[in-house]
Ligand code: ADE
């Protein structure tokens with residue numbers, strides 16, 4: 001069956017990483033920026049390893065220069081998500097690409113994005129929230145103004161703080177100042193860990209940064225004591241299976257630990273990460289989980305309920321999402 005019409009909640013989606021290649025190409029042409037090297041001949045992005053991906057991602061972002069670019073981008077991405085049956089989505093938003101961490105500039109970009117989110121909710125019935133995100137490879141000092149942007153704009157739309165980027169640079173504890181500031185502001189916390197790093201990286205992210213969600217977290221599977229610890233603390237994993245396959249975090253489908261993690265009792269959710277970079281959609285993720293692990297409708301519905309329970313939103317919104325997820 002096609003899972004396209006199944007109502008879905010997605011927790012792990014990078015706004016810039018979700019940009020359709022044609023959208024980025026169009027802006028590059030308008031602005032006379034030469035980034036031809038990141039496009040393949042078939043209307044997609046060139047695929048490569050994680051180092052290539054981070055560099056190409058940065059290159060794509062050079063064309064996103066004004067609040068209006070981000071307004072159009074967010075609307076385009078929400079249209080794509082709504083077509084896949086997504087009723088609730090959370091975006092990783094990077095002030096580093098929106099004024100470089102300057103608070104006044106960030107507010108202008110954010111206003112444009114909230115405009116787009118409101119329009120999408122009115123027109124397509126898709127609800128979204130923003131997780132302000134620092135980039136690990138820029139280091140702990142650079143994360144501080146990003147945490148400030150998050151704390152100062154916490155509200156109806158900005159509900160979380162996160163960390164993405166190159167996991168093997170720095171240690172989680174180096175970012176404690178930024179995560180403490182975000183927690184004090186009342187934001188939900190998540191960070192990428194255990195995508196490239198081992199279980200130690202996941203443990204430190206939970207224990208030293210206080211994250212209640214982990215981006216990926218797949219390498220926790222090798223450490224059973226850590227798995228028990230994550231279960232005890234109610235930590236939710238934002239697993240992005242196709243991303244892991246395409247970037248080479250796992251060598252093949254049979255090695256992907258999503259089913260082991262679920263079977264062990266961890267709170268597992270499913271997301272696309274950066275869909276056009278990996279040739280995926282939420283529907284495609286579900287089809288792959290069905291094909292490789294026998295996940296059928298009820299198991300997918302459970303993953304969606306877990307996502308709604310872990311969503312960084314108020315209780316009224318959570319109840320609304322849960323209701324939409326129950327639809328036939
Ligand atoms: N930024 C966008 N996608 C990412 C990923 N899979 N890991 C780390 N940082 C990212």
Ligand code: ZN
Nearest residue numbers: 164192215273
């Ligand atoms: Zn990610």
